[in-house]
Amino acid sequence: KKPNNGLGVFFTTYRLVHFCQGQMMNQALSVVVEWYDPVPMVKRSFLLKYYPEVKQVEMIERTNNFSRSFLKKSPVPNELRFPEQLIKGSQFPLYARVLTVIEYADAYTREKLGAKYVGDELSIACISIEADGEKFGAVLSALEEVCGPLLRLRYVRLNSTEAEDLVETFQNNDCDSATIWSSGPAIVAIFTKNIFTAEACRVVGRQFNAPGSIVSSTSPRLSSLLFERPLAHWPTARFGPHCTCLIIKPHAIADKKAGAIIAHIEDKLSSSLKLTAASLVKLERSSAHEFLEAYQSVLPDYQAHLTQLSTGAALVLEIHGPNAVQFLRDLCGPYDVDFARELRPDSIRAKFGENDAVHNAVHCTDLSTDGAIESQFFFSLCAGQLPPP
Template sequence: MGTKIFSIALVVAFAAILINTYMKNKGETRYIFHAEWYDPVSATIKKFHLSFFPRDKSVEMYDLRAQRLFLKRFQIEGIDERDLYLGNTIVILSRQLKITDYADATTREHISTRRQRTFAMVKPDAVHRLGEVIDIIQSRDFEVSQMKMVQLLRSQAAMFYREHEGRPFFEPLLDYVTSGAVVAMELITTDAVKRWRETLGPTDSEAARQDAPDTIRAKFGKDKQSNAAHGSDSDVSATREIEFFFPSSKMNNALVPETTAKFVNNTCCIIKPHAIAAGNLGGIIRAITEGGFDITALQMFRLDKIQAEEFLEVYKGVVNEYPGMVQQLIAGPSVALEIQSIHGAETPAKFREFVGPADPDVARELRPNSLRARFGEDKIKNALHCSDLPDDGVLEVEYFFKILQ
């Protein structure tokens, strides 16, 4: 049995090499990845070679188990070379494919150098400026691939900063980083570690204001300790720090910092995939906080079709846009927020008014300053979902910050 599996693996690897060699001889670039799709009908994980042709942004899929072509090459909207990195999920014909590995050395060499990961953390003193920080991140061509707001326990902070243990600033550092919520992020771009360190600026915020006034620490930091944000100093550190907050195995979940969700006097807001892809994540978060609302929990999710249908079930058979709403929620990463405000139990109604009518065209006529008027495109790509009723807010926040955890 083991010999047979090994032989199949060799055939698959050799096939990937032959395909790429053939395409090179034709003068066309082709990247090949291992990808997985969970088939809910058979309750099995199906594995494919996913090929991407950057010349015309077309894709092709080869079924590894059946050893036959599954999907003939065709052009598809919404998928770009920047979306092709390990761990990402892309949608092809309503199927969510998770990219698990490179299928050949050419793809690995090209993509891994251009799609490097690094870890970023917005510290307690700058969380209230999160929208502005994300604006800078997206303007520098970083992609936010994972993101969540957490509250660190002292023991967790000590583990995260363990390389500093024994130094004079270690205990004050733990006091500071556990004094409020932090927002952890995985960022991806070319030469990500170096570029994020440059974007942060010098450790001392005062020095940053003198030497690098356009950096994050210069704009949002206070001093050497309360310096707004953290960044990994190497590939090795980035891998460790990403794993700390976003573990690849459920075995590590017991150590993961918990959500900051309050689950009371709240409402739910979902920033939709198209708004994130358009670079509006920071602008929407900034608008929410400037509008007098508090973001008390935040996390990026990649919903599958079953989860999206479950979450939107109340709209099934009620609104004509339901199928499109489901497709939009699975089209890419979305960000779930728990919203609170000084309005207490009236928060859901106040926030819904702030978000505006479901149709952005109507919103632009009736409520031109609403979020959907500013960031929406049409009735499906209307930038945000928000809870309809007070009871819905509690249930929807629990869905994301309890059930999906």
């Protein structure tokens, strides 16, 4: 008998489709990462592969002479935000090792992670805000939606010379007056260079009736001016007895909630309370432990809290004024998100936290005597622990 060619074609096509679907499901995002091994005191290089469909990751160690499996396919820990944290320059802890993303390993990964980006350059958004800073959160939230999560941020006050340097760096009509930048506080934020960032700044400026006060640039000179060189009025923190600190946790930064959280705070601020400082910091695990050590015997999931605070960039705010500590504690709500939603549904943790105490969006100063200490810790001792550009 002649073979049933139609049936053979059917099975061949079925196998091919099934194979292609399997290949698509197994398509990995691949990046080159480095880990500093403290025992021999050397940097080790790895190829890290992330499989989005199954949320698993594997690592292959690479040297000049060989490559070997270092981590077999394993689940991605819940506290990590992949693929957002795989962007070049990001740092994250994976199974007790802090890894730094050095580069994308293939064209597929570059296309997927950089679909909205141009090369690997950075885009700096400068936001001049009114003296009371009431638009900071709303503006930042609008930019996050278009430009993605923050990479670096500083709350600054520029003197006239620094403002003139900033205007000269832009060299365009979007930023033509040094007076705007020296008359009050400003926020400088860095995003991965997004093709929409410049237009987003113009649109947001018109939206908030502030044309020329929200501008964007990719100049390395501007990054050096605002983040590398010492500024006359940095830090802007008060370090006084009437200050309190709020830490917006890495998971909330990765989820682009920073602007919305700040806007929520600004809506509740009285005329006697002011936002006086802000900075994006990346804490090493040892620094996170130093900060949270007092909670070690109190928090049942202390190690998970430690991992979350050191897993990525966190945004620290200082608020200054009478009863600032109590005001912010009440606004944050209960530590446990479920309790917060039941008891204080309008609190920060109820509105922006996830379903456990570790991912409750924010940490705030507990005791009135700790405000100045925590402000000193973040804006002085940890001032150099900025995320890599």
